[in-house]
Amino acid sequence: MFKQLFDPATWTFTYLIADEATKEAAFIDPVNTHLDMYLNLLKEHGLTLKYSFETHVHADHITASGLLRQHTGAKTCVSKFGGAQLVDIEINDGDVFTLGEEKIKAIPTPGHTPGCTSFLWRDRLFSGDSLFIAGCGRTDFQGGDAGSLYDAITQRLFTLPGDTLVYPGHDYQQRWVSNIEQERTTNPRLAHKTREQFIDIMNNLNLPRPRLIDEAVPANRYCGLDEEERNQAIKEREKSEATVSFMMQSGGTTGQDLVSMAKQNITEVNVEMARNLLKEGDITLVDTREESEFAAGHIENAILLPRGTIEFKLSTIPEMADKSKPVLIYCRTGGRSALAAQTLQILGYTNVLSLAGGFEGWNK
Numbered sequence: 116m117f118k119q120l121f122d123p124a125t126w127t128f129t130y131l132i133a134d135e136a137t138k139e140a141a142f143i144d145p146v147n148t149h150l151d152m153y154l155n156l157l158k159e160h161g162l163t164l165k166y167s168f169e170t171h172v173h174a175d176h177i178t179a180s181g182l183l184r185q186h187t188g189a190k191t192c193v194s195k196f197g198g199a200q201l202v203d204i205e206i207n208d209g210d211v212f213t214l215g216e217e218k219i220k221a222i223p224t225p226g227h228t229p230g231c232t233s234f235l236w237r238d239r240l241f242s243g244d245s246l247f248i249a250g251c252g253r254t255d256f257q258g259g260d261a262g263s264l265y266d267a268i269t270q271r272l273f274t275l276p277g278d279t280l281v282y283p284g285h286d287y288q289q290r291w292v293s294n295i296e297q298e299r300t301t302n303p304r305l306a307h308k309t310r311e312q313f314i315d316i317m318n319n320l321n322l323p324r325p326r327l328i329d330e331a332v333p334a335n336r337y338c339g340l341d342e343e344e345r346n347q348a349i350k351e352r353e354k355s356e357a358t359v360s361f362m363m364q365s366g367g368t369t370g371q372d373l374v375s376m377a378k379q380n381i382t383e384v385n386v387e388m389a390r391n392l393l394k395e396g397d398i399t400l401v402d403t404r405e406e407s408e409f410a411a412g413h414i415e416n417a418i419l420l421p422r423g424t425i426e427f428k429l430s431t432i433p434e435m436a437d438k439s440k441p442v443l444i445y446c447r448t449g450g451r452s453a454l455a456a457q458t459l460q461i462l463g464y465t466n467v468l469s470l471a472g473g474f475e476g477w478n479k
Contacts, residue, residue, distance in 0.1 A: 116160065117239075119282065119291060122146045125176040125327070126285045129153075130241055133162050134215030141166040141214055142189075143234060143241050144284055145179035147339050153179065154186060164189040165382075166204075166212055168219075170243025170284055171231040172197050172335045174257060174328040181338030181348065188379065191338050194223065197230030200337050201348050206232055207439030210466050213382060222271055226264020227252030233272065235279075240295070243284040246272055248293040251304055252284075254317050256324075257332070261317035265310050273299045374450040381456040383471040389443060392468070398441040399434045403455040404474070408447065414477060422451045425458055438464045445470035445477065 116133040125146065131153075133140035140162040145153055157164055164187040167180040171194070180191040181201065192212070195205035210221040220235045224245035231252070234241040244252035246268055254261045277296030300306050304316055325331075337345050384392070392398050393416075402413050403422040413419075420428060420435075429435050435442070442464060446452040449471050456469040470477065 116140075116162075118156070120149070120152075122149060122176065124148070126287050127173075127176050128282065128284055128286070128291075130282060131156065132214060132217065132219065132236055133160065134217045137215030138162050139165045139214040139217075141168060141212070141219065142179075142183065143168045144170055144173070144243065145183060147177045147179040147182060150179050150182050150186075153183065157187065163187070165214060166219075167191050168206075168212075168232075168234060169193045169197070169199070169335075170233065170241065170245075171228045172199055172257070172332060173244075174325045174332050174335075175285075176327065177331050177334045178339035181340035181344060184338070185344070185348070193338075194221075194230035194232045196223075196225065197228070197232075198336060199230075201340070201345065202338065204465050207465060210439065211441065212466075213384065213388070213468070216388065224264075224267040224271060226254055226260055226262075226267050228257045228259060229263075231267075235275070238276075238278065239280045239282060240272065240275065241282050241284075242272065246281060246298060246302075247283045248281065248286055248288075248290045248298070249302055251302070253320060253322055255320070255322070256328070261314040262310060264317070265305070265313045268305060273305075374453055377453040377457045378469075381453055381460065381467065381469050383449070383453070383469045384443070385471050386476050389445075389468075389470050389477070392441070392443060398443055401435075401442060401444045401455075402474075403444055403446045403451050408474075412474070412478075414445065414474065417445075420455075422446070422455045422458075425455055426462070429462070438462075439466065441466040441468065443468045443470060446473045448473040448475055 116135050118131040120129040127146055129145050130143040138161050167183045167189045169178060183189050184191055190203035192204040192206055193199040193202045195207060206221045208223045212219045222233045222235055224231050224233045227244045231243055231245050233243055233245055254264055275295050279295045281293040281298060340348060400417045401420050402409050402417040405421055409419045444452040444455050452469040456467045459467045
């Protein structure tokens with residue numbers, strides 16, 4: 116499921132992506148003035164909002180990400196170079212986010228700001244303020260850099276297949292979609308331009324200062340929340356961390372209620388998806404059961420990291436040194452792995468998956 120939404124006041128595009136089987140959904144660049152519309156859309160289609168993605172910290176509108184988190188529990192996602200606070204997930208290069216069977220890949224495209232990120236879903240690129248239709252984002256404020264933008268577009272975006280659809284973050288001439296081949300060959304700022312020529316063009320645009328920059332940037336650094344909403348978010352986060360701390364100390368003996376709480380905050384994948392991810396490679400597989408269980412049988416190439424020792428043994432496992440690398444965790448039936456996945460998220464791991472059904476499901 117896919118919808119392209121438009122805010123005429125700021126010329127901003129917002130995108131809704133959902134997996135029709137699981138009803139998991141994500142917004143890209145939601146605008147705070149349309150919160151009610153977003154909530155009604157989710158309700159109308161029976162969707163559960165899992166993620167709210169930001170292509171960057173915006174200067175022309177205030178995001179609805181923080182408010183969507185309050186209403187739906189969705190995770191806010193912004194580049195680790197974006198400079199945003201109260202973010203649930205700091206996005207790294209190549210991070211892949213799942214909505215059921217759907218995959219959304221993050222592609223860093225800095226230049227408009229250092230934290231700009233584009234997102235690739237199927238044959239559709241959501242390019243934010245990096246690549247526009249017949250244009251690109253400006254580079255004269257918020258740490259912008261014309262050379263970095265040229266490199267990001269030409270080396271990361273223009274290398275995608277030519278028929279990849281381009282859905283920008285804004286358009287000021289009532290255009291809705293382009294594709295990579297069209298922008299690569301006809302974009303007046305980029306087509307047939309050297310890096311030096313592009314930098315010269317960008318340094319001489321002489322554009323007016325964004326109308327809402329003084330209001331939007333400070334708010335968007337806190338996911339669009341005002342001071343009262345920020346304080347509430349901080350309290351909720353502290354409460355969540357306290358709950359996780361209690362869960363970690365409990366040794367997994369506190370019952371199914373804690374497992375259920377953990378599963379609300381993590382991403383589970385089924386056996387078929389897990390097999391596909393392992394086949395693709397570049398993912399660390401972790402067995403959170405005890406040594407005796409592991410010795411009796413385990414998934415090939417799994418690393419043993421019992422749930423009760425995670426905090427103490429992480430530093431001894433080289434495969435876990437990169438907190439942005441995808442991790443797939445399993446246990447016997449999926450309970451301990453859910454608790455372990457939430458623990459890793461609190462410890463800063465940004466792409467953690469838990470195998471639903473665990474080793475028993477895998478064997479079946």
